Amino acid sequence: MSGLTSYLPAFLGGVLIGTSAALVLLLLGRIAGISGIVANLLPPVGADWMWRAAFVLGLIGGPLLFIAVTGAPPEIEIAATPVTLVVAGLLVGFGTRLGSGCTSGHGVCGLARLSPRSIVAVATFMATAILTVFIRSHVL
Amino acid sequence: MKILSALAAGLIFGFGLTLSGMVNPARVLGFLDFAGEWDPTLAFVLAGAVLASAVGYGLMGRFAHPVFEGSFAVPTSRDIDLRLVGGSALFGIGWGLAGFCPGPAVASLSLGLGKSVLFVAAMLVGMVLFRLLPSAAPRARHA
Numbered sequence: 001m002s003g004l005t006s007y008l009p010a011f012l013g014g015v016l017i018g019t020s021a022a023l024v025l026l027l028l029g030r031i032a033g034i035s036g037i038v039a040n041l042l043p044p045v046g047a048d049w050m051w052r053a054a055f056v057l058g059l060i061g062g063p064l065l066f067i068a069v070t071g072a073p074p075e076i077e078i079a080a081t082p083v084t085l086v087v088a089g090l091l092v093g094f095g096t097r098l099g100s101g102c103t104s105g106h107g108v109c110g111l112a113r114l115s116p117r118s119i120v121a122v123a124t125f126m127a128t129a130i131l132t133v134f135i136r137s138h139v140l
Numbered sequence: 141m142k143i144l145s146a147l148a149a150g151l152i153f154g155f156g157l158t159l160s161g162m163v164n165p166a167r168v169l170g171f172l173d174f175a176g177e178w179d180p181t182l183a184f185v186l187a188g189a190v191l192a193s194a195v196g197y198g199l200m201g202r203f204a205h206p207v208f209e210g211s212f213a214v215p216t217s218r219d220i221d222l223r224l225v226g227g228s229a230l231f232g233i234g235w236g237l238a239g240f241c242p243g244p245a246v247a248s249l250s251l252g253l254g255k256s257v258l259f260v261a262a263m264l265v266g267m268v269l270f271r272l273l274p275s276a277a278p279r280a281r282h283a
Binding site: 006007009010011012013014015016017018019020021022023024025026027028029030031032034035038039042050051052054055056057058059060061062063064065066069073074075076077078079080082084085086087088089090091092093094095096097098099100102103104106107108109111112113115116117120121122124125126127128129130131132133134136137138 | 142143144145146147148149150151152153154155156157158159160161162163164165166167169172173174175176181182184185186187188189190191192193194195196197199200203205206207208209211212213214215217218219220223224225226227228229230231232233234235236237238239240241242243245246247248249250251253255256258259260261262263264265266267268269270271
C-alpha cells in the first residue's frame with residue numbers, strides 16, 4: 001500500500017484514537033493511558049474500576065466493530081517467536097509501570113498537553129524501539 | 141452514563157487502532173525500521189491522534205469539571221527522573237521486539253490469536269512484578 005490508500009486510514013484512525021482520549025478527559029476527567037487503565041484492573045482493584053473495565057471491554061470490541069463495518073478482518077502479522085513475545089511482554093508491562101505510561105498516556109495524551117515528562121518518555125521509548133529493531137534486523 | 145461513555149470511548153479507541161494499522165505488529169516494526177524499507181504511515185496515526193487529543197485538552201479550560209466527575213485527575217508532576225527514563229527505555233525495547241504496545245495488544249485479544257494472548261499475559265505479569273517492588277507503590281497510579 002502507498003499514498004492515500006494507506007495514509008488516509010492511518011490519519012483517520014489516529015483522529016479516532018485522539019477523539020477517544022479527548023472524550024475520556026472531558027467526560028471522565030482521566031488520561032486515556034492504556035497501560036495505567038489495565039494495570040489498575042489487576043488485583044487489588046481500586047474503587048474506580050468500573051469505567052476502566054468498560055473502557056477495556058470497548059477496546060477489545062474495537063477490532064470486531066471494524067470487521068462489522070468493513071466486512072473484512074484487519075491485517076495482522078505477529079512474526080515474533082513465543083519466547084520473544086514473552087520477553088517483550090514482560091518488558092512492556094514492567095517498563096510502562098516504571099515509566100508511568102506508554103504510547104497512549106505519554107504519546108497521545110502527554111504530547112497533546114505538552115507535558116515535559118511525556119516528551120522525554122516518548123523520545124526515550126522511540127529511541128530504544130528504533131535501536132532494538134535496527135539491531136535485530138541489521139546487526140544480528 | 142459514565143460507564144456507557146467509557147465503553148464507547150474504548151470502542152472508538154479500538155476501532156481507531158484497527159483502522160490505522162497500529163494493531164498489526166508487522167506494520168509497527170516497519171515504521172520503527174529506519175534503516176530498512178521505512179514505512180512512514182504510522183507517523184500519520186500519531187499526528188492525527190495528538191491533534192484530536194490536543195483539541196480535548198484545549199477545551200478542558202472551558203469545563204469547570206468533567207461531565208461525569210467532580211474534578212480532573214491529570215498528572216501534575218514535572219520531575220524527569222531515572223524511573224521515567226529507565227521505564228520508558230525498557231518499554232521501547234519490548235515494543236521493538238514484538239511490535240506490540242499495550243493498546244493494540246489488548247485490542248487484538250478479540251481476534252483470537254494465541255500469540256497476542258501470550259504477549260498480553262506476559263505484559264500483565266510484568267505489571268504485577270512491578271507492583272511487587274517495595275518502592276513501586278507511590279507512582280503506580282499515574283497515567
